[in-house]
Amino acid sequence: MKTKQFLVLAAGFASLIFMTACNENNDASPEQAKLEIRLTDAPNSNIKEVWVDIKEIQVNIGDSTSWTPLTGVHPGVYNLLSLTDGRDTLLADATIPAGRLSQLRLILGEDNYIITHDGQKEMLTTPSAQQSGLKVQIHNDLTGGVLYRLVLDFDAAKSVVEAGNSGKYILKPVIRVLSFVPSGGIAKGFVAPDSVMSTIYAIKGPDTISSTATNNGNYQFRDIPAGNYEFHYYPAHDSFQTATKNVSVELGKITTVDTVFLQHK
Numbered sequence: 675m676k677t678k679q680f681l682v683l684a685a686g687f688a689s690l691i692f693m694t695a696c697n698e699n700n701d702a703s704p705e706q707a708k709l710e711i712r713l714t715d716a717p718n719s720n721i722k723e724v725w726v727d728i729k730e731i732q733v734n735i736g737d738s739t740s741w742t743p744l745t746g747v748h749p750g751v752y753n754l755l756s757l758t759d760g761r762d763t764l765l766a767d768a769t770i771p772a773g774r775l776s777q778l779r780l781i782l783g784e785d786n787y788i789i790t791h792d793g794q795k796e797m798l799t800t801p802s803a804q805q806s807g808l809k810v811q812i813h814n815d816l817t818g819g820v821l822y823r824l825v826l827d828f829d830a831a832k833s834v835v836e837a838g839n840s841g842k843y844i845l846k847p848v849i850r851v852l853s854f855v856p857s858g859g860i861a862k863g864f865v866a867p868d869s870v871m872s873t874i875y876a877i878k879g880p881d882t883i884s885s886t887a888t889n890n891g892n893y894q895f896r897d898i899p900a901g902n903y904e905f906h907y908y909p910a911h912d913s914f915q916t917a918t919k920n921v922s923v924e925l926g927k928i929t930t931v932d933t934v935f936l937q938h939k
Contacts, residue, residue: 860929
């Protein structure tokens, strides 16, 4: 991690840093939110393995009645019982429109099965009512530029049902939202004059948490941890003085920093 002392040396390289520092912080769109979906489960003492074939994830945004497939989904056949004791797996890393996320649904394939404790493989049939997708109620607002982490608990113990005395098993998925939280906040602002490119460091205590650079005077830190920061501004032109501002970042919210007016030396 960079320290404050390092920043003094780094200021001399501000014009070079600008060429590479216009990263995703500046590219973030206020109309888009990031959604990370993870899957976990609790142990099941009766079955050795439960494999579920996840083909697609769709979302329902706002008041729309239509379903939109997510990009960035990782389809595959997942063993739910390998996702216990705090372990999870990444199902999707997607960008979706900011606003109200009403529901999502998992579209399953046909390769669903269990492995019993004596090593037998038993295919799982899925009731026709579930074939259109497994719906999960969300009803949360998403702020543009913020990364949200959604953890789904696919309860294998309740989802696998033995069909009477037939020895067959049915998959009746029980899924709940274990957690749905924003991972950080957004801080954005403007540096004048906008003709002077500047590098900005977000410093929390002795550490530099993130850095970015201005683009026509605008800058943005996306998805940084909540807390109190010192923002240090280093102009690329050595005829201007550096500047500092105290900034408070809140979880899942956008903080607009007062305009920084660079002063001549």
